[in-house]
Amino acid sequence: MPGRYQWQNRFRENVCRWTVPREVILALLSRTTEHLTAKDIYGSLYSMYPGIGLTTIYRTLELLHRLGLVHKVAAGDGQSRYALKREDKGDHHHHLICTKCGKIVDYRDFVQEELELVKKTExxxxxKHNFAITDHNIEFLGLCEKCR
Amino acid sequence: MPGRYQWQNRFRENVCRWTVPREVILALLSRTTEHLTAKDIYGSLYSMYPGIGLTTIYRTLELLHRLGLVHKVAAGDGQSRYALKREDKGDHHHHLICTKCGKIVDYRDFVQEELELVKKTExxxxxKHNFAITDHNIEFLGLCEKCR
DNA sequence: ATTATAATTGAAAATGATTATCAATATCTA
DNA sequence: TAGATATTGATAATCATTTTCAATTATAAT
Structure with missing residues (x-):
């Protein structure tokens, strides 16, 4: 399981315990490139880990986000979606978001150009606005292959 | 009141009636550059129009969005915010979003450059992804002047 | 290996944003 | 003016998420 010891270290550094639900959620996120909702994760883990509660999923995702381990994307349909950050490879990407089904597709084309403009703009x-900027989003909205 | 007849026409074209709550909501949105939540609007209108229900605000904002008259922005705090579209002046802008209070600040600096890159990227x-793109978002997250 | 401490969990309840229902009302066409 | 129908507003419901609190688990110290 990639990143396991880094994750454990990151937890310890932040006075957080390394627990089974947390390990399992991180492992699931590391096995997919999809952006998953809390319920997606709950459903996926249910067969192997029926005792993990939805509340635990929500709390753990919020913790992982706070620790900077996952991306949190609000696709506009009232739900948040999460994906593991993979910046170990300098992996930066932006999003295509389907306004019908909420699916999020990553893209890396043009990211270099976008990041150059982003840096200048930032x-x-x-x-100008006395704004302490911490992050940015670039996303395109529309209909995915399945929904169009 | 700017845009009144255009709005009425737009409503008629879409088999929608021109009603007092709708007129009043549009007028409020036209008087501010702020991005307002449904509750902001409800609260602002309450003294003059106490009979307008929150349900009506929600339905009207959704209609205005469907008619392409307002921007709808999900600032990530679980609420949607709305602002009147002002493309009559070719007014395109992007957003600074405060992750603490949810305030949205518009900016137009670099928008021309951003739109050039957006067009190419789109x-x-x-x-490449067989995606029917209809819109885009460029936003910077951080803390506003008040929250930093 | 055991124990104590405190973080974490999970179920239930609660909260808040938003939507559905339905009777009453308002708009607009003929 | 009358009738048709869209719209409204109050209430209930839905859903995503958070809070509460007793029980459980992780881990450090011995």
Whole structure:
């Protein structure tokens, strides 16, 4: 399981315990590139881990987000979706979001150009609006292959 | 009141009636550049129009969004925010979103450059991922002047 | 290996944003 | 003016998420 010891270390550094539900959720997220909702995760884990509660999923995702281990994306349909951050490979990407089914497709084309513009924009905006910028989103909305 | 007749026409074209709650909501949105939540609007209108229900606000905002008259932004705090579209002046903008209070600040700096890159990106992504793109978001997250 | 401490969990309840239902009302066409 | 129908507003419901609290688990110390 990739990243296991890094994850454990990150937990310890933040006075968080390394528990079975947390390990299992991280493992699931590491096995997919999909952006998953809390319920997706709950459903996927149910057969192997029926005792893991939906509340635990929500709390764990919020913790992982706070620790900077996952991306949290609000696709506009009232639910949040999560994906493991994979910046170990300098992996930065942006999103295509389907407005019908909520599916999120990653893309990396043009990301370099986008990041260049983002960097320039960020500095100027931070100064002009007195805004402490911590992150950015670039996303395209529309209908995915299945929904069009 | 700017846009009143255009709005009425747009409503008629879509077999929608021109009603007092709708007129009042549009007027409020036209008087501000802020992105407002349904509850912001409900609260702002309450003194003058106490009979307008929150349900009506929600339904009307959804209609206005469907008619392409307002922007709908999910700032990530579980609520949607709305602002009147002002493309009559070719007014395109992107957003700074405060992750603490949810406030949305518009910016237009770099929008021309961003739109150039967006256009190029859009065409390539639509083709590569078989995605019918209808809109895009560019936003920076962080803390606003008040929250930092 | 055991024990104590405290973090974490899971079920149930609660909260808040939003939507559905339905009788009453308002708009608009003829 | 009358009739048809869209719309409204109050209430109930739905759903995503969070809070509460007793029980359980992880882990450090011995």
């Amino acid at each position: 500095e100027a905006l931070a100064k | 065409e390539a992504l639509a083709k």
